[in-house]
Amino acid sequence: xxxxxxxxNGKTVTVDTDDDVRLLWVIRDLLGVTGPKYxxxxxxxxxxxxxxxxxxxxxxxVQVKDIKPEDEITTIEGLADTVEGDGLHPMQDAxxxxxxxxxxxxxxxxxxxxxxxxxxxxxxxxxxxxxAIEEIRNMCRCGTYNRIREAIKDGAQNM
Amino acid sequence: MPAxxxxxxxxxxxxxxxxxxxxxxxxxxxxxxxxxxxxxVVAAEMARETVWPESSxxxxxxxxxxxxSPPQTxxxxxxxxxYRDACRPTNALLKVEVNKDGTVSFALPRSDNGQGIQTSFxxxxxxxxxxxxxxxxxxxxxxxxxxxxxxxxGGSSSTYSLYTPVRVxxxxxxxxxxxxxxxxxxxxxxxxxxxxxxxxxTTGKAIxxxxxxxxxxxxxxxxxxxxLKPREQFKVIGKPRxxxxxxxxxxxxxxxxxxxQIPDALPTMICRAPDLNGFPKKGDPSNIDEVRNMPGVxxxxxxxxxxxxxxxxxxxxxxxxxxxxxNWNAGTLAGKSDADVVKQLRAAExxxxxxxxxxxTIEQDFxxxxxxxxxxxxxxxxxxxxxxxxxxxxxxxxxxSGQKIAAQKLGIPQNAVDFHVIPGGGSFGRRLFNDxxxxxxxxxxxxxxxxxxxxxxxxxxxxxxxxxLCTTRVRAVLTDDAxxxxxxxxxxxxxxxxxxxxxxxxxxxxxxxxxxxxVSETFWEISVLTPYNFGVNTxxxxxxxxxxxxxxxxxxxxxxxxxxxxxxxxxIAERLKKDPMKFRTEFIKxxxxxxxxxxxxxxxxxxxxxxxxxxxxxxxxxEYKAVMACIVELDAxxxxxxxxxxKGKTGPRVTxxxxxxxxxxxxxxxxxKAQMMGGINDGIANALTAGLHFDNGHFLExxxxxxxYTRQWNTPxxxxxxxxxxxxxxxxxxxxxxxxxxxxxxTVNGWRRATGQEPTYxxxxxxxxxxxxxxxxxxxxxxxxxxxxxFLY
Numbered sequence: 001x002x003x004x005x006x007x008x009n010g011k012t013v014t015v016d017t018d019d020d021v022r023l024l025w026v027i028r029d030l031l032g033v034t035g036p037k038y039x040x041x042x043x044x045x046x047x048x049x050x051x052x053x054x055x056x057x058x059x060x061x062v063q064v065k066d067i068k069p070e071d072e073i074t075t076i077e078g079l080a081d082t083v084e085g086d087g088l089h090p091m092q093d094a095x096x097x098x099x100x101x102x103x104x105x106x107x108x109x110x111x112x113x114x115x116x117x118x119x120x121x122x123x124x125x126x127x128x129x130x131x132a133i134e135e136i137r138n139m140c141r142c143g144t145y146n147r148i149r150e151a152i153k154d155g156a157q158n159m
Numbered sequence: 160m161p162a163x164x165x166x167x168x169x170x171x172x173x174x175x176x177x178x179x180x181x182x183x184x185x186x187x188x189x190x191x192x193x194x195x196x197x198x199x200v201v202a203a204e205m206a207r208e209t210v211w212p213e214s215s216x217x218x219x220x221x222x223x224x225x226x227x228s229p230p231q232t233x234x235x236x237x238x239x240x241x242y243r244d245a246c247r248p249t250n251a252l253l254k255v256e257v258n259k260d261g262t263v264s265f266a267l268p269r270s271d272n273g274q275g276i277q278t279s280f281x282x283x284x285x286x287x288x289x290x291x292x293x294x295x296x297x298x299x300x301x302x303x304x305x306x307x308x309x310x311x312x313g314g315s316s317s318t319y320s321l322y323t324p325v326r327v328x329x330x331x332x333x334x335x336x337x338x339x340x341x342x343x344x345x346x347x348x349x350x351x352x353x354x355x356x357x358x359x360x361t362t363g364k365a366i367x368x369x370x371x372x373x374x375x376x377x378x379x380x381x382x383x384x385x386x387l388k389p390r391e392q393f394k395v396i397g398k399p400r401x402x403x404x405x406x407x408x409x410x411x412x413x414x415x416x417x418x419x420q421i422p423d424a425l426p427t428m429i430c431r432a433p434d435l436n437g438f439p440k441k442g443d444p445s446n447i448d449e450v451r452n453m454p455g456v457x458x459x460x461x462x463x464x465x466x467x468x469x470x471x472x473x474x475x476x477x478x479x480x481x482x483x484x485x486n487w488n489a490g491t492l493a494g495k496s497d498a499d500v501v502k503q504l505r506a507a508e509x510x511x512x513x514x515x516x517x518x519x520t521i522e523q524d525f526x527x528x529x530x531x532x533x534x535x536x537x538x539x540x541x542x543x544x545x546x547x548x549x550x551x552x553x554x555x556x557x558x559x560s561g562q563k564i565a566a567q568k569l570g571i572p573q574n575a576v577d578f579h580v581i582p583g584g585g586s587f588g589r590r591l592f593n594d595x596x597x598x599x600x601x602x603x604x605x606x607x608x609x610x611x612x613x614x615x616x617x618x619x620x621x622x623x624x625x626x627x628l629c630t631t632r633v634r635a636v637l638t639d640d641a642x643x644x645x646x647x648x649x650x651x652x653x654x655x656x657x658x659x660x661x662x663x664x665x666x667x668x669x670x671x672x673x674x675x676x677x678v679s680e681t682f683w684e685i686s687v688l689t690p691y692n693f694g695v696n697t698x699x700x701x702x703x704x705x706x707x708x709x710x711x712x713x714x715x716x717x718x719x720x721x722x723x724x725x726x727x728x729x730x731i732a733e734r735l736k737k738d739p740m741k742f743r744t745e746f747i748k749x750x751x752x753x754x755x756x757x758x759x760x761x762x763x764x765x766x767x768x769x770x771x772x773x774x775x776x777x778x779x780x781x782e783y784k785a786v787m788a789c790i791v792e793l794d795a796x797x798x799x800x801x802x803x804x805x806k807g808k809t810g811p812r813v814t815x816x817x818x819x820x821x822x823x824x825x826x827x828x829x830x831x832k833a834q835m836m837g838g839i840n841d842g843i844a845n846a847l848t849a850g851l852h853f854d855n856g857h858f859l860e861x862x863x864x865x866x867x868y869t870r871q872w873n874t875p876x877x878x879x880x881x882x883x884x885x886x887x888x889x890x891x892x893x894x895x896x897x898x899x900x901x902x903x904x905x906t907v908n909g910w911r912r913a914t915g916q917e918p919t920y921x922x923x924x925x926x927x928x929x930x931x932x933x934x935x936x937x938x939x940x941x942x943x944x945x946x947x948x949x950f951l952y
Contacts, residue, residue, distance in 0.1 A: 040862050043947055047535060058947045095408075096401065101408035103585045104584070117952065143839065144836065145840060145869065
């Protein structure tokens with residue numbers, strides 16, 4: 001089996017597995033980083049949302065061979081380290097402020113999606129409003145959507 | 160009695176005469192509770208709790224026009240009462256422990272799947288002891304068979320059933336600490352107080368809980384008399400508090416079952432049949448050797464209804480499952496579709512008793528299509544089986560049954576199974592059943608190796624349990640200004656009940672009026688209510704077992720029967736030429752309910768002018784000791800209905816929602832409001848978009864882009880949830896399922912008023928052309944795409 005090398009949360013990792021294994025399973029089952037969750041495996045529920053070179057993507061739907069050694073993969077576990085200081089990312093703080101999570105299963109993906117959506121809006125000069133938030137497809141079966149909205153708008157203020 | 164794990168910390172045994180602020184009434188209550196034989200206590204408390212004084216918030220409202228309806232069972236004895244009674248004999252086995260590090264801990268015999276009960280019980284314990292809830296660690300107890308009925312999570316009963324017993328246990332712990340401190344300090348116990356995690360005397364001298372806990376331990380078990388803190392002195396209960404695992408959630412540290420790293424427990428998935436409940440024909444799959452040699456695959460074995468694959472990664476399980484060439488037997492409903500099911504239910508409908516009177520009668524008929532019971536975390540369990548002993552890790556709401564099932568499948572005694580209850584990624588009823596635990600036990604035995612078994616999403620939707628299809632019929636006979644009779648009939652595909660809950664209900668059957676009802680009928684009798692004065696009032700149900708995999712899904716009979724009732728009430732109000740809100744406030748039975756209705760009308764500005772194609776809608780519901788009313792503003796204009804969302808279901812939208820709930824004694828406003836929010840999003844989905852299509856022996860829906868639970872583009876942009884903080888009701892109401900019914904019925908009523916159409920089924924958009932191409936059933940799991948990098952944002 002070939003060696004697969006990439007950067008995961010700031011550290012270079014190498015895994016010996018087949019080319020077509022989806023990145024989600026490499027991260028979860030082989031590297032033991034379990035923040036990104038399985039919810040469908042077909043890029044619908046978005047529970048595994050993480051960042052590929054700073055942009056949102058879904059590792060359930062990427063083969064590990066398509067990730068290059070210099071590519072930076074950031075999961076929820078590495079998000080706080082992408083900002084300065086010892087604290088959390090402002091979006092994580094906003095999630096705490098609004099007590100968003102219920103079961104919490106989707107929330108790592110929700111937060112990673114929210115951060116990427118806010119960055120996208122900022123880059124495009126758009127407001128982070130309801131219509132921008134409604135582009136986020138991440139499923140929450142507990143129904144925390146309304147607190148997610150409040151938290152995204154609040155977190156965006158500090159990004 | 161099977162052994163369970165002993166705590167590693169010092170056990171505080173009960174001591175005599177502890178507690179503060181005693182009053183004669185409370186004192187009698189809890190003395191009786193602790194020392195009397197369980198059955199006698201049940202009887203005594205029953206009598207006290209079921210007779211409401213005239214001044215009680217439940218007392219009936221007098222009304223000139225309304226014809227009083229006789230009391231119905233849930234008005235005085237609901238499911239949550241039944242469950243609380245079933246728990247009473249074992250409540251004394253629940254122990255609050257004080258640890259040597261000064262913290263307090265409690266192993267909660269319930270399952271937390273996001274309801275926040277670990278947080279609220281930490282608050283309840285901290286309140287009683289007088290310490291900081293941050294220093295109270297509430298974990299989920301391993302399966303404890305000696306608890307009998309008292310380790311089951313369902314029916315929004317957790318807080319209601321355990322509120323008082325946990326307070327009693329905490330009060331006993333506090334009393335023991337004060338006693339020990341009094342001896343150490345040479346002071347009268349009554350002069351001591353708790354501050355932080357210490358006991359302090361009047362001079363300010365303090366001793367930590369950690370130093371006291373060994374001294375407080377009693378060598379013998381004694382009866383105790385505790386008095387609980389009066390409500391007026393509460394400092395923690397009623398104050399908003401974040402969920403205790405919120406930090407772990409936002410940092411990705413929270414561990415769900417599939418996140419646990421158990422040695423050698425490799426990913427395991429099951430190849431399932433194309434038909435619902437189909438199963439493999441005899442013999443191996445033709446290519447089994449080939450599949451065994453696929454990358455990462457460690458084993459392939461026949462279990463239950465399918466073939467299990469154990470591999471290095473779940474991705475490799477999916478590939479191997481899809482590669483298996485299995486010959487399948489037909490399922491339990493081969494060739495059948497929804498129309499066949501409806502036809503069979505129609506034939507089973509019970510007759511309405513009061514004859515229709517021409518010109519005075521309104522009739523209504525609904526089909527409520529099946530709803531998906533999946534949580535976001537699919538069914539899953541880890542089982543490790545070695546040397547005749549097993550260990551299970553799973554999100555389970557009925558873990559004692561789960562332990563028994565695992566033991567049976569492994570062929571070992573129940574007490575040879577250690578069953579760890581892991582926080583679940585949602586439940587909504589699903590985790591009341593131990594399907595995945597049974598399969599994981601079978602797979603662990605077949606492979607002779609530990610397994611981390613997880614269902615794939617498509618089969619979690621298609622083969623997993625659903626809230627089954629049902630019909631509701633209502634007939635109302637009117638007078639000139641009132642309702643003479645109101646009859647409700649529910650006919651459904653059999654709603655399965657887990658073994659643990661069956662035992663609870665069976666143990667309580669004798670208490671339901673009418674005597675020896677079946678399990679479902681009992682649940683119906685103690686949960687379904689018509690809370691209005693509508694003269695002759697009948698409510699009956701009938702269920703037909705057809706071979707579906709079913710279970711409750713965020714409420715049992717409530718949402719559909721509430722919707723049937725509340726839509727009918729709008730029709731009656733129209734016939735009597737009354738405003739639907741005013742009509743409800745005139746005919747509602749209790750003052751407590753009327754207050755909630757009046758408040759929601761005020762908050763939502765009921766009756767305000769609305770654009771054509773938009774309308775307000777009301778729904779009211781009373782269950783789990785909570786009273787709820789909801790007003791939606793629904794927009795059914797074409798520009799809203801047809802708003803473009805790729806692969807998303809749009810349709811009419813609730814643009815604003817106002818919800819008022821009287822929660823009884825409110826423990827954690829943050830948590831209660833969160834549960835209402837979740838229930839509201841369920842209710843909107845149930846009303847508009849979330850239904851399953853059963854076609855040719857299987858469900859078509861296989862993902863969240865087929866089954867339309869509420870998404871960001873469906874949820875109301877404006878939502879206002881008001882949790883009343885001054886309820887006069889003395890006990891904490893249920894929360895988990897409570898919000899669904901009022902929101903669902905308000906949404907259907909809003910749609911009816913906005914579109915001018917008469918609804919005859921839910922979800923309202925169910926018969927729109929199927930907006931997706933169903934995934935094939937062979938291979939059983941849709942393969943994972945490879946193109947996510949093309950859609951970066």
